[in-house]
Structure formats: C-alpha cells, structure tokens
Amino acid sequence: MPPLLSVYNLKTYFHTYRGLVKAVDGVSFDINEKEIVGVVGESGCGKSVSMLSVLQLISSPPGEIVDGKVIFEGQDLLQYQPKGETMSSIRGARIAMIFQEPMTSLNPVLTIGRQLTEGLEVHLSMNPQSARERVVELLRLVGIPDAKGRLDAYPHQFSGGMRQRVMIAMALSCNPRILIADEPTTAVDVTTQAQLLELMQDMVVRFKTSLVIVTHNLGVVARYAERIYVMYSGRIVESGLADDIFLNPLHPYTIGLLKCVPQLGETRKERKLVPIQGLPPNLINMPSSCAFLPRCDRARDICRQKPWPSLELIEGQHYVACFRDGPETP
Amino acid sequence: MTSYIIRRILMGVIIIFLVTVMVFLFIRLLPGDPLTIYLNKTDMQQLTEEQLFELRVKFGLEKTLPAQYIDWLGGLFTGDFGRSIYYDIDVGLLVRERLPVTLYLGALAFIISGVLGLSFGVICALRRGTWIDTLVTLLANIGITMPSFWVGIILIYLLAVKAGWLPVSGFTSPFTDFWKSTRQIIMPVTCLALFPIASLTRLTRSSMLEVIQQDYIRTAWSKGLRERLIISRHTIKNALIPVVTVIGLQVAFIFGGSVLIETVFNINGIGRLMTQAVQNQDYLIVQAGTLIIAIMVVLSNLTVDISYGWLDPRIRYD
Ligand SMILES: Nc1ncnc2c1ncn2[C@@H]1O[C@H](COP(=O)(O)OP(=O)(O)OP(=O)(O)O)[C@@H](O)[C@H]1O
Ligand SMILES: [Mg+2]
Numbered sequence: 001m002p003p004l005l006s007v008y009n010l011k012t013y014f015h016t017y018r019g020l021v022k023a024v025d026g027v028s029f030d031i032n033e034k035e036i037v038g039v040v041g042e043s044g045c046g047k048s049v050s051m052l053s054v055l056q057l058i059s060s061p062p063g064e065i066v067d068g069k070v071i072f073e074g075q076d077l078l079q080y081q082p083k084g085e086t087m088s089s090i091r092g093a094r095i096a097m098i099f100q101e102p103m104t105s106l107n108p109v110l111t112i113g114r115q116l117t118e119g120l121e122v123h124l125s126m127n128p129q130s131a132r133e134r135v136v137e138l139l140r141l142v143g144i145p146d147a148k149g150r151l152d153a154y155p156h157q158f159s160g161g162m163r164q165r166v167m168i169a170m171a172l173s174c175n176p177r178i179l180i181a182d183e184p185t186t187a188v189d190v191t192t193q194a195q196l197l198e199l200m201q202d203m204v205v206r207f208k209t210s211l212v213i214v215t216h217n218l219g220v221v222a223r224y225a226e227r228i229y230v231m232y233s234g235r236i237v238e239s240g241l242a243d244d245i246f247l248n249p250l251h252p253y254t255i256g257l258l259k260c261v262p263q264l265g266e267t268r269k270e271r272k273l274v275p276i277q278g279l280p281p282n283l284i285n286m287p288s289s290c291a292f293l294p295r296c297d298r299a300r301d302i303c304r305q306k307p308w309p310s311l312e313l314i315e316g317q318h319y320v321a322c323f324r325d326g327p328e329t330p
Numbered sequence: 331m332t333s334y335i336i337r338r339i340l341m342g343v344i345i346i347f348l349v350t351v352m353v354f355l356f357i358r359l360l361p362g363d364p365l366t367i368y369l370n371k372t373d374m375q376q377l378t379e380e381q382l383f384e385l386r387v388k389f390g391l392e393k394t395l396p397a398q399y400i401d402w403l404g405g406l407f408t409g410d411f412g413r414s415i416y417y418d419i420d421v422g423l424l425v426r427e428r429l430p431v432t433l434y435l436g437a438l439a440f441i442i443s444g445v446l447g448l449s450f451g452v453i454c455a456l457r458r459g460t461w462i463d464t465l466v467t468l469l470a471n472i473g474i475t476m477p478s479f480w481v482g483i484i485l486i487y488l489l490a491v492k493a494g495w496l497p498v499s500g501f502t503s504p505f506t507d508f509w510k511s512t513r514q515i516i517m518p519v520t521c522l523a524l525f526p527i528a529s530l531t532r533l534t535r536s537s538m539l540e541v542i543q544q545d546y547i548r549t550a551w552s553k554g555l556r557e558r559l560i561i562s563r564h565t566i567k568n569a570l571i572p573v574v575t576v577i578g579l580q581v582a583f584i585f586g587g588s589v590l591i592e593t594v595f596n597i598n599g600i601g602r603l604m605t606q607a608v609q610n611q612d613y614l615i616v617q618a619g620t621l622i623i624a625i626m627v628v629l630s631n632l633t634v635d636i637s638y639g640w641l642d643p644r645i646r647y648d
Contacts, residue, residue, distance in 0.1 A: 057551055059543070083557050092554035099552075104545040108644055109567045118563075119553045154643040170553070 003030035004210055005054070005095070005178055010068035012046075012053045015061060019284040023049040025234035027068075028311075031178055036204065036211045038221030038242070040257065041231030042280050047214045048100065050231070051180050055091050056082040073177075093123040096171035100183040102163040106155035112139075113151030116170050123174045138169040141206075142199060161192035168200060172207055179204060180212045185220065197224060218261045222246060227317065230254050233281050233291035236311065240318035250320040252296045290322075331639070338635060342628035349624040350617065354399050357608070357616050364415045364611040365391065389415050402617065412614040416607070421614045424603060429622065431501055432592070432599035436584045438519050443526035443584075444577060450527070451534020451573075456561065458539065466531060473528030478587050482521040482594040489517065499596035518595045522587050526580040533576050537569040544568070571641050578634030582627045 008028050014021040024046040031037055039047050052058050054070050056077065070077040072095065080086040091097075099105040107115060116138070117131035126134065132151065139147035142165040155163060164184055171179055181200060185193035197213075201224055204211040213221060221228055221242070228245045230238040230253065238251040249255045256276040278295035288307040293299050302323050311319040365385060369377070377385075386392040390401055390412075405412055411421035450470070454463040490498040497514050504511040541547065542565060550564045588601035596602075600619050607615035638645050 052548075055552060057548060085556075088554045088556055090554065091552055097552045099545060099549060101545055105549045107546040107550070107564050107568070109571075109642060110564070118555060118559070122553075122555060122559075156644045167549075 001033070003032050004073070005031040006069070006071040007050070007054060008069040008071070010050060010053055010070065011066045012049050012058055012063060013066050014063050016284075021283045022234050022286065023063075023283060024053060027231070027234070027236055029229050029236065029239070031210050031212060033177075034204070034208055034210055035227065036201070036213065036225050038225030038228040039212060039214045039231060040218055040221055040228060041216060043216055044280055044283075045231045046234040046283075047216075047231055048182050051097065051182055051212065051214060054180070055095060055097060056080070056087055057091075057097075058082075089123070092119045092171075092176070093174045094176055095178045095180065096174070096176040098164070098167045098171050098179065098181040098184045100186055102160045102167060102184075102188070105167060106163055108155055111152050111154055112158070112166055115155075116151075116166070116173060119170065119173050135169070135173070138173055139166070142166070142169045142172075142203070143195075144169075161188045161196065164188060164192075164196050165199065168196070168203060172203055172209070175207055176209060178210045178212065180214070182214045183216070184213075185215075193220075200224075218257055222261075230257070233286070234283060235291070235308070235321065236319075237292070237322070238318075238320045239311070240314075241316070244314075244316065244318040248318070250314065250318070250324060251292075251322045252298050253292050256295075335632070335636065338632050342632060345628055346621065346624045350403070350621055351399070353617055353620040354402070354613075355395070357611070357613055358395065360611060362611055364613060365389075367610050368415050368418075389413060402614065406621075411618045414607075414612050414615055416610040416612040416615075421618050424615065425600065425618055425622070428598060428600045428603045431503075431597060432585070432588050432601055434504070435515060435519055435522060435591075435597070435599065436581075436588055438515070439522035439526065439584050440580060442519065443523040443530060443580060446523070447527045447530025448534050448570075448573070450531040452538055452561075452566065452569075454531065454535040455538030455542065455569075463535075467535065470528040470531040470535075473524050474532070476524065478521045478524060479590040479594050481524055482517065482591055485517045485520065486594070499594075501595075501597040501599070514595075518591050518597060521591050521594075522584050525587070526583060529576060530573065530580070534569065534573050537572050538565060541565050541569045567641060571638070574634055574637055574641060578630045581630035582623075585623050585626055 006028075007030075010024055010027045011022070012024040014023055027046070027050050029037075029039075039050070041047055049058065049063070053065050053068075054072075054077070056065070058065060060082070065078060068078065072090070077087065077090065106112070113132060113135060116135040117126075117128060120126045120131040120134055121128065135151065136147045139150070144150060144162060144165055150158075155166075158166065167184070171181075179200070184200070185196050188196065197220065200211060200213075203209070211224075213225060215221060225242050228239065228242055229236050230245065230251065232253050238245065238249070238254045245254060246258070249258055253276070256274070259274040260276065276295060277297075281291045281294070289305075290296070290303050290308045293303050296303070300323065306323070309321050309323055311321045313319055365382070368385075383392065390398055393401070402412055409422065411425060413419070414421050414424060417424065450466050454466050457463050486498055489496045496516055497510075500514055502511045502514055547560065547564055550560045555564075585601075588599060589605055590601070591597070592599045592602035593605050600622065604616060604619040606612075607619065
C-alpha cells in the first residue's frame with residue numbers, strides 16, 4: 001500500500017534582507033495510514049516550515065516553496081493555489097494541524113464554540129445546531145469539563161493545557177486522515193505535556209488518523225512514535241523505525257541528541273548528559289559540505305571535500321546521510 | 331459592567347466640571363471688558379456710571395467670580411444658559427439654533443470618514459504592495475499633513491471661484507432646500523472628513539497587516555476556511571480594537587475642526603458662534619460652547635470604552 005502522504009525533495013526558502021534562507025532544503029518523508037511519526041531536530045532546523053509547506057501555509061513573501069512534491073491520496077498538493085478551493089477543502093478536513101503556541105493559536109475575540117463549529121460548517125455542511133452538538137461531544141472526548149457550558153467561553157478563560165485540548169478537538173473535528181502536531185506540548189508543564197500526548201495517542205487510535213509529532217524532545221517521540229525522522233539544518237539526516245534510531249543511531253547528530261536525553265532509571269554516576277558542542281548553522285550562505293561538520297566529533301577528510309551526502313539505506317527502513325566509516329577516499 | 335459605566339459617567343462629569351471652571355477663568359483673564367464691546371456696538375457710549383452699573387447688574391457682572399460661576403452653574407440645571415452680552419438674547423436660544431448645523435456637518439463627516447477610512451484601510455491591507463495600496467497610502471499620508479482650513483481655501487478657489495461648480499460659502503437647512511444645502515456642504519464636510527479619513531486609513535491598514543500575521547489567522551487558514559471568511563470573521567474584529575480609540579478621538583477632532591471650517595465657509599454653526607464670541611468676549615456663549623464640546627467628547631470616549639468590551643472579550647469591567 002502506498003503511503004498516505006509522500007513528500008519528495010521539498011525545498012522552502014525565505015527571501016530575507018540578510019539573504020536567502022534555505023529553511024527546508026530537499027526534505028523527503030512518508031506518512032503511512034494510522035502511523036505515529038516523530039520529526040525531531042533542534043530549534044530552527046526547519047521542522048515547522050516543512051509541515052506548513054505540506055499545507056501551503058507558508059506566508060509568501062517572504063517564503064516560497066521552490067521545489068518538491070507533496071503527494072497526498074495520489075495528487076500533488078503543490079500544484080494547487082495556496083488560497084484556492086482545493087487546498088481549503090484539504091486543510092482541516094483531510095490534513096489537520098495543531099500549533100506550537102496554545103496561547104496565540106486561538107482567536108481571542110471569538111468564542112471557543114464559534115471556532116470549533118466553523119470547520120464542521122464549512123467541510124461537513126453541518127447546520128449550526130448539529131455542529132454545536134458535535135463540538136460538545138468532541139470537547140468531552142478531549143477531557144474538557146462542563147463542555148456544554150464552555151462553548152461560549154473565550155480562549156483567555158482557558159489554561160494553556162486546556163487550550164491545547166481545544167486545539168486537538170478542533171483538529172480532529174472533521175475526522176482528518178493526518179494530524180500534524182507541531183510541538184504541541186512545548187508551552188505546557190511536564191504533567192500536562194504527558195496528558196496531552198496520551199490524549200493525542202488515544203484520539204488518533206480512535207479516529208484512525210495518522211499522527212505526526214514534531215518536537216525537539218527525543219523523550220517525547222521515544223514513547224509514542226513508531227518511525228522517526230531526524231532533521232538538521234533544513235534536511236533529514238537520519239530516519240528509521242524508533243528502534244533503529246534509539247538502539248542503533250548512526251548519524252553523529254542523532255548520537256549527540258541521544259546523549260542529551262536522560263534515560264529512565266539512570267543515576268547521575270552512570271552517564272553524563274552531554275550537550276552537543278557549538279551552535280546550529282546559519283541557514284544563509286551555507287557551504288555545500290555537511291552542515292553538521294563544524295560540530296561533528298567524527299569529521300574526516302572526506303566530509304570536508306565532498307558535498308553533503310544524501311540519505312543512504314542501511315538496512316530495513318533505516319536511512320542515514322553521513323559518510324560514517326566508509327572508505328576514506330571514494 | 332453597570333458599575334463600570336456609572337464610574338465612567340462620574341469621571342466624565344468631573345472632567346466636564348473642570349473644563350467649565352477652566353474656560354470660565356481663562357476667558358475672563360483676557361484683557362478687555364465685554365461691556366465696552368457691547369456698548370461700542372450699540373452706540374451708547376455716553377452712559378453715566380449708574381447706567382453702566384445697571385448694565386453690569388443686568389448681566390451679573392458686578393458679582394465676584396465664584397458667585398458668577400455658581401449663578402451660571404445653577405442656571406444650567408434649570409436649562410438656562412444665561413444671557414449673551416453681545417447679542418443681548420438668551421444663549422440657550424442661540425445654541426438651539428446653531429448646534430444642529432454643526433451636528434449635521436459633524437455627523438456627516440464622522441460617518442463618511444468612518445466608512446471610507448475603514449474601507450480604504452482594509453482594501454490597502456488586502457492588496458498590500460499593489461498600485462492601489464501605494465496610491466491610497468500616499469494620498470493618506472498627504473491628507474494627514476494638510477491643514478483642513480487650508481484645504482478649504484484651496485477648494486473654494488478651485489471648485490467655487492474658478493470652476494463655479496459649488497457655492498463659495500453659506501449654509502441652508504436640508505429641510506428648506508435639500509439640493510442647495512447639499513451643494514453647500516460638500517466642501518466643508520470634505521474638509522472636516524479629510525484628516526479623519528487619512529488617519530483611519532493608515533491605522534486600519536497597519537492594524538489589519540498586524541492581525542493577518544497572527545498565529546490565530548494561520549490556525550484559521552489551517553482549518554480550511556476561505557479567505558473571505560477569514561477576513562470578515564477572524565481579522566476585522568481584531569483589527570478594529572486599536573482603530574476604535576481613534577474613531578472616538580475623531581469626534582473631538584471634527585468638533586474642533588468645525589470652529590475653523592465654519593469660519594472659512596461662513597456657516598452659522600456653533601463653531602463660528604464661538605469664534606465670534608471669543609472676539610466679542612461674550613463669556614456665556616464661549617462657556618456654553620465649550621460645555622457642549624466637552625460633553626460630546628466625554629460621551630464619545632465613553633462609547634469607545636463600552637465598545638471595547640464588545641470587541642475584545644478579554645477586557646473586564648471591574
Ligand atoms: N517568515 C520567515 N522569514 C524568514 N525566515 C524564516 C521565516 N520562518 C522561518 N524562517 C526560518 O526558517 C528556519 C526554520 O524555521 P522553523 O520554524 O521551521 O524551525 P523549527 O524547526 O520549527 O524550530 P522550533 O523548534 O523553534 O519551532 C529558521 O531558521 C527561521 O529563521
Ligand atoms: Mg517550529
């Protein structure tokens with residue numbers, strides 16, 4: 001069965017005053033049906049831009065999707081106008097998104113009920129009454145107490161965690177095939193974070209939806225994701241099943257990331273948390289060689305001479321973009 | 331909410347009171363004596379001291395300042411604005427005659443500037459960077475820098491004197507002769523509305539552009555809503571919040587502007603009445619006019635504050 005969503009060689013650039021920012025530079029990934037996929041990487045590596053590009057939600061100018069394909073249910077979404085009818089009929093209805101900032105992602109001047117029902121009215125042509133009933137049901141499902149009474153409340157009357165629950169209900173309201181959660185838990189405390197992740201996992205199972213969890217926290221994906229993509233500086237540097245990534249990480253960046261995650265049951269003596277040295281690269285005027293090179297502790301001559309290697313299959317579904325321990329000279 | 335409004339009304343009353351006290355004092359600080367001006371007008375320079383004193387008593391000018399103020403204030407509560415020294419008639423009568431003219435022009439200017447300013451601003455924001463945006467923004471920037479009385483003079487010269495399309499000045503009630511009235515008010519209303527249109531356009535444009543970039547607008551897009559709905563439901567209400575303050579300020583601006591514009595266009599409204607009253611040191615007319623303007627401004631600010639609550643649910647009145 002072909003994947004539900006296939007992104008090929010996606011390139012999204014920003015034209016800024018300081019120069020061309022290659023925020024996403026040749027990213028490919030697949031999402032299968034009912035699968036939970038993690039996308040991991042440092043802040044600024046292009047995770048959000050990749051996901052927004054899938055739905056053509058990049059503001060242009062300054063952003064521009066310069067190349068690539070986004071194949072969803074057999075059609076390339078990038079051939080459609082960003083503000084056109086086809087994209088609108090897919091957004092929210094077939095592919096839904098939850099955003100990073102629960103405090104600002106809901107409209108402050110509209111009631112929760114209004115913001116939840118409008119998707120149902122637009123995509124499923126529900127009348128206001130049945131849309132409201134469905135919304136109450138959804139809010140109950142995501143664990144909002146007194147769902148009916150809170151329909152006419154405004155976002156500022158909800159806590160951050162509750163707003164993210166509202167966002168989850170909103171995203172799932174039209175029963176989408178894919179739910180993209182862009183760091184849904186960065187802005188909430190650890191307990192709430194765990195609750196929200198559990199809730200999302202329950203929901204996607206119940207709704208038979210695929211889930212993409214975007215995060216810079218490997219601990220989050222470890223628990224939920226079946227497959228993982230590791231991004232660095234606008235590209236995917238390693239991908240594979242969760243076990244491949246956690247038990248057999250091959251890219252020095254992935255290895256570095258794993259060293260910064262505390263493992264359960266570990267005492268301080270056994271292992272130190274090691275931060276990755278150096279800073280993420282500046283995305284303007286990048287050299288053609290591996291972007292991780294300046295921070296890599298395993299760099300070799302070939303890394304300096306050759307352009308950034310493309311993803312290479314290691315075994316099964318495990319891919320890595322690194323010269324690793326291959327021959328010193330090709 | 332109710333207690334908030336009551337508090338605000340009390341505040342407004344205090345402000346109006348302070349304004350009346352200040353105007354009462356300042357107009358009396360001006361050198362000169364209103365009676366002298368009155369006497370020059372009526373050719374009664376040969377009065378004896380007694381006769382002069384009688385006149386003073388007639389207009390209540392022989393009393394101390396606090397006593398005069400209290401007289402005036404007390405009169406207000408019974409609807410008595412006092413007697414004009416210069417015209418020698420009831421100020422209330424003058425105000426009732428002149429105020430509708432100013433209100434009519436002002437209301438027209440206010441409505442036109444609101445409608446045009448908001449529409450221009452929204453259109454510019456939606457068509458950002460196109461020629462229409464560039465043109466309207468340029469015109470708005472010019473409109474903000476031009477003094478309204480100067481525009482009035484230019485308009486009179488071009489449209490009335492040179493082209494002869496519109497009457498040079500004057501005012502006729504729309505109930506008497508609607509067509510003539512409309513032709514007469516085109517230029518003054520344009521002058522009054524020009525600055526409000528320009529500033530509202532600029533503010534609405536920048537406010538819209540600001541809102542369009544917000545996260546919740548991206549959320550609205552991600553839900554699959556069409557642009558029309560996103561603009562009408564998600565953007566405009568948010569963009570209006572800062573604009574409403576300025577709309578409230580326009581009331582004060584338009585009233586202030588009417589003082590100049592009515593003089594330029596020879597219109598017998600409250601503005602012109604006040605200008606002349608200042609020249610004639612006709613104390614009670616100046617006081618009455620200022621009182622009316624102060625009440626208008628306070629009321630418009632109150633309306634702004636209340637409409638905030640309607641626009642922005644985050645605002646709590648307590
Ligand atoms: N509107 C924009 N204009 C210019 N550059 C942008 C814009 N949006 C994103 N970028 C650039 O694209 C790069 C990738 O941004 P992105 O938001 O995808 O990062 P991210 O991986 O989601 O990070 P985070 O974990 O902080 O959310 C960043 O370096 C950023 O500077
Ligand atoms: Mg992000």
